Amino acid sequence: AQKITQTQPGMFVQEKEAVTLDCTYDTSDQSYGLFWYKQPSSGEMIFLIYQGSYDEQNATEGRYSLNFQKARKSANLVISASQLGDSAMYFCAMREPYNFNKFYFGSGTKLNVKP
Amino acid sequence: DGGITQSPKYLFRKEGQNVTLSCEQNLNHDAMYWYRQDPGQGLRLIYYSQIVNDFQKGDIAEGYSVSREKKESFPLTVTSAQKNPTAFYLCASNPGQVPSYNEQFFGPGTRLTVL
Numbered sequence: 001a002q003k004i005t006q007t008q009p010g011m012f013v014q015e016k017e018a019v020t021l022d023c024t025y026d027t028s029d030q031s032y033g034l035f036w037y038k039q040p041s042s043g044e045m046i047f048l049i050y051q052g053s054y055d056e057q058n059a060t061e062g063r064y065s066l067n068f069q070k071a072r073k074s075a076n077l078v079i080s081a082s083q084l085g086d087s088a089m090y091f092c093a094m095r096e097p098y099n100f101n102k103f104y105f106g107s108g109t110k111l112n113v114k115p
Numbered sequence: 116d117g118g119i120t121q122s123p124k125y126l127f128r129k130e131g132q133n134v135t136l137s138c139e140q141n142l143n144h145d146a147m148y149w150y151r152q153d154p155g156q157g158l159r160l161i162y163y164s165q166i167v168n169d170f171q172k173g174d175i176a177e178g179y180s181v182s183r184e185k186k187e188s189f190p191l192t193v194t195s196a197q198k199n200p201t202a203f204y205l206c207a208s209n210p211g212q213v214p215s216y217n218e219q220f221f222g223p224g225t226r227l228t229v230l
Contacts, residue, residue, distance in 0.1 A: 037221075043205075043223070043224045043226075044223055044224070045205065045207075045219075047218045047219075047220075050218055091157060093219070101146050101165060101211055102160070102163065103148070103160070103207075103219055105150075105159075106157055107156060107157040108155075108156070
């Protein structure tokens with residue numbers, strides 16, 4: 001079974017608008033971490049934001065926020081005020097620290113920001 | 116500066132040849148990982164290592180081999196048994212302690228092309 005599901009292969013957003021990238025996950029562990037990474041065309045993986053399973057508040061990092069709905073097992077990334085430089089692939093990932101520290105990545109969402 | 120280095124950035128090999136991809140980190144991390152990424156796809160785990168002299172197969176280990184003789188180094192060998200080795204290879208690390216929730220730190224990647 002897929003551990004991380006990203007159902008939006010590609011998305012477009014107008015510059016300066018907000019966009020939500022969807023992510024659902026599957027785990028039976030109570031303790032886990034959720035991450036979002038950005039991958040520009042250069043290929044490097046850039047860490048954006050982290051949410052722990054026990055965190056009661058949604059994580060925020062500048063223009064990035066994570067909409068964490070534990071009961072629904074979803075961890076959507078919200079990018080506010082999109083910029084042209086936000087055009088990239090975005091990956092959702094989950095870490096199961098008690099499962100050999102494995103990380104699971106989704107298939108990604110390609111975001112295109114239009115001027 | 117602490118980080119992960121991968122060399123070379125681009126690698127070409129002929130069919131039937133083994134090739135070794137280098138990954139070095141100076142972050143003093145215990146855990147290291149190798150991922151494969153095909154165009155437009157997510158990351159798939161090849162091998163991972165929690166400590167020196169120990170490593171486990173990931174989801175797509177066939178045709179690959181690794182070693183972990185030093186904490187800083189986790190080289191990946193792509194053998195001639197790997198039927199479709201052309202891909203982007205990413206090395207990653209994290210501190211590895213449980214229940215740490217640190218993100219994965221990634222190297223810049225190596226693009227392997229089989230001619």
